[in-house]
Amino acid sequence: MTSTTLDRPFLRETGASERGKKNARLRASRVALHTFLILVCLIWLAPLLWTVFASLRTYEDTSANGYFSFPKELTLSNFGKAWSTADLPNYFLNTLAITIPALIITLLFSSLVAFGVTRFSFRFNLVLLMVFTAGNLLPQQVIITPLYRLYRLIPVPEWLNYKETLLDTQLGLVLIHIAFQTGFCTFVLSNYMRTIPQELTEAARVDGAGVFRQYWQVILPLCRPALGALATLEFTWIYNDFFWAIVLIQTGDKMPITSALSNLRGQFFTDYNLLAAGSLLVAIPCLVVFFALQRQFVGGLTLGSTKG
Amino acid sequence: MTVLQNVPRTDPTPAPRRGRRRATALSGTDRIVLMLMVGIPTVLHLALVWVPTLSSIVLSFSSWDGIGDLSTIKFVGVQNYIDIFTAYPRFWPAVQHNLIWLAFLLVLPTSFGLLLAVLLDRQLKGTRIYQSILYLPVVLALAMVGFIWQLMYEPNLGLVNNVLGIAQSSPVDWLGDSDINIYAVLVAAGWKHTGYVMLLYLAGLKSFDPSLKEAAALDGANGWQTFWKVTFPVLKPINVIVLVITVIEGLRAFDIVYAINRGRNGLELVSVLITDNIIGESSRIGWGSALAVILLVISLGFIITYLVQVFRREDRT
Numbered sequence: 001m002t003s004t005t006l007d008r009p010f011l012r013e014t015g016a017s018e019r020g021k022k023n024a025r026l027r028a029s030r031v032a033l034h035t036f037l038i039l040v041c042l043i044w045l046a047p048l049l050w051t052v053f054a055s056l057r058t059y060e061d062t063s064a065n066g067y068f069s070f071p072k073e074l075t076l077s078n079f080g081k082a083w084s085t086a087d088l089p090n091y092f093l094n095t096l097a098i099t100i101p102a103l104i105i106t107l108l109f110s111s112l113v114a115f116g117v118t119r120f121s122f123r124f125n126l127v128l129l130m131v132f133t134a135g136n137l138l139p140q141q142v143i144i145t146p147l148y149r150l151y152r153l154i155p156v157p158e159w160l161n162y163k164e165t166l167l168d169t170q171l172g173l174v175l176i177h178i179a180f181q182t183g184f185c186t187f188v189l190s191n192y193m194r195t196i197p198q199e200l201t202e203a204a205r206v207d208g209a210g211v212f213r214q215y216w217q218v219i220l221p222l223c224r225p226a227l228g229a230l231a232t233l234e235f236t237w238i239y240n241d242f243f244w245a246i247v248l249i250q251t252g253d254k255m256p257i258t259s260a261l262s263n264l265r266g267q268f269f270t271d272y273n274l275l276a277a278g279s280l281l282v283a284i285p286c287l288v289v290f291f292a293l294q295r296q297f298v299g300g301l302t303l304g305s306t307k308g
Numbered sequence: 309m310t311v312l313q314n315v316p317r318t319d320p321t322p323a324p325r326r327g328r329r330r331a332t333a334l335s336g337t338d339r340i341v342l343m344l345m346v347g348i349p350t351v352l353h354l355a356l357v358w359v360p361t362l363s364s365i366v367l368s369f370s371s372w373d374g375i376g377d378l379s380t381i382k383f384v385g386v387q388n389y390i391d392i393f394t395a396y397p398r399f400w401p402a403v404q405h406n407l408i409w410l411a412f413l414l415v416l417p418t419s420f421g422l423l424l425a426v427l428l429d430r431q432l433k434g435t436r437i438y439q440s441i442l443y444l445p446v447v448l449a450l451a452m453v454g455f456i457w458q459l460m461y462e463p464n465l466g467l468v469n470n471v472l473g474i475a476q477s478s479p480v481d482w483l484g485d486s487d488i489n490i491y492a493v494l495v496a497a498g499w500k501h502t503g504y505v506m507l508l509y510l511a512g513l514k515s516f517d518p519s520l521k522e523a524a525a526l527d528g529a530n531g532w533q534t535f536w537k538v539t540f541p542v543l544k545p546i547n548v549i550v551l552v553i554t555v556i557e558g559l560r561a562f563d564i565v566y567a568i569n570r571g572r573n574g575l576e577l578v579s580v581l582i583t584d585n586i587i588g589e590s591s592r593i594g595w596g597s598a599l600a601v602i603l604l605v606i607s608l609g610f611i612i613t614y615l616v617q618v619f620r621r622e623d624r625t
Binding site for chain 2: 030033034037044045046047048054062066067115117120132133140141143144145147148149176178179182186210211212239240242243247258261272276279282283287289290298301302
């Protein structure tokens with residue numbers, strides 16, 4: 001009761017006789033609203049629940065009774081099988097080797113640029129910021145054809161890649177992630193740093209701190225909330241990348257997990273239960289972000305669209 | 309604070325010069341450090357994002373097989389574009405699919421996301437749980453969304469046909485039938501996009517001044533009128549951002565169709581044609597670049613809209 005009246009404070013102003021009628025109508029609309037939302041949420045969860053359901057059943061059970069049946073037994077064995085037969089640990093390690101450096105350097109680079117453009121006025125501040133922001137909005141396919149050629153021309157030492165080109169190396173993947181994602185992060189961080197009073201860095205300067213110390217010891221610690229949000233978001237995005245890896249990595253064993261899944265399908269994940277289990281295993285880091293870091297993720301997404 | 313502000317006034321040096329020096333006066337080391345701090349990331353970004361973009365434009369007027377060195381590049385004018393427009397059977401279907409993609413995303417997930425945001429932006433019991441469930445697909449990779457929905461659409465075993473009761477009698481091959489598979493994929497893409505749009509609108513609504521709504525209610529406006537005449541106009545900046553993000557997502561769309569069937573048989577998109585040209589057997593650099601430039605030209609209008617919207621707001625504050 002209190003919640004409904006609190007919800008729309010202006011209703012309290014209406015006459016006492018009307019209030020009863022209005023409350024009854026409100027309650028009816030609330031029930032309708034909740035019914036609608038619950039229905040939508042069930043539809044929204046259906047694909048995932050269906051995947052979980054399929055992954056927990058045995059091949060014998062589903063081939064005899066179909067998937068749309070009451071399960072005879074539920075088992076976790078599909079997960080173990082998917083994990084070992086498709087060599088998932090190798091691909092998870094690849095993802096880790098790509099995501100972690102890309103994430104750290106992206107945040108470092110974008111905070112450096114954001115610091116530069118918000119704390120000091122060069123002539124090209126706005127242009128620079130626009131270049132970064134626009135670069136992040138380009139469809140990846142616009143740059144891929146020349147980038148692919150460029151990567152084939154750039155030599156790397158043999159221990160990194162026996163073909164001695166940047167193409168087909170995880171380093172190349174890390175570099176394009178950094179270059180591409182720096183755009184978005186610079187934009188978000190510069191918005192954030194602008195809210196930090198100039199007096200702070202000025203005071204540090206008066207005390208004799210150089211530019212780098214002003215950045216590292218004054219501004220960066222204050223950006224921790226924004227950095228946390230961006231780290232969560234960027235982790236998800238780099239982890240979820242499919243396109244860069246499909247084009248720039250040619251050796252199947254070097255692929256990160258999300259793009260490897262499309263190769264593994266049909267080759268190792270032969271039945272649907274196994275494919276469902278494999279897909280869920282790959283989705284686990286994303287689901288951890290969802291359950292544990294929801295606030296940071298949503299914060300990161302909306303930081304870019306609304307200010308502050 | 310006050311002490312600090314008073315100091316310059318007692319200082320004999322002229323105030324305006326001081327103000328200017330404050331912004332630019334940097335010691336030599338500081339200047340070099342700052343240049344490195346901003347320069348290194350900028351060089352990397354320019355080299356890997358903007359140089360390829362500009363090369364795309366130049367190479368699109370050329371013919372190059374990519375095997376010989378740069379001197380084997382022949383410039384052929386707009387021949388690549390003419391060939392693409394007139395003699396490439398996969399091009400127009402791909403453009404048509406991209407347009408369907410854009411229209412669908414702009415109409416259904418966007419308006420549904422807005423509706424959900426408006427419904428959930430109040431002190432409703434369980435609103436957090438509803439929000440969480442609806443945004444769950446946003447954390448998943450689009451490729452993963454493709455895999456998950458393949459399980460849903462499987463003709464005999466999938467949930468969709470089983471719920472419709474046609475799995476055994478006359479199953480619909482949602483992803484295999486080239487007349488309908490684009491819409492089936494769009495439902496899956498919309499599953500993810502709706503949550504994203506909802507989050508953006510929820511953030512916009514949170515910063516909305518509730519007294520505006522109360523004023524409208526006191527003036528006798530009903531909920532519908534309040535929304536269209538008061539809330540929606542105030543949300544204009546968010547609308548622009550949602551529009552641009554949706555269009556860019558629509559033009560970038562690749563992962564989901566590539567994960568499902570490598571973008572063939574009714575699921576061709578411009579992005580797939582570009583990728584096929586690179587990792588396919590006959591790689592033609594000029595050709596792929598021309599396709600990329602077509603994509604660039606379409607997206608540029610929206611990118612500029614976004615920049616204008618975002619940086620105009622910046623000036624105001």
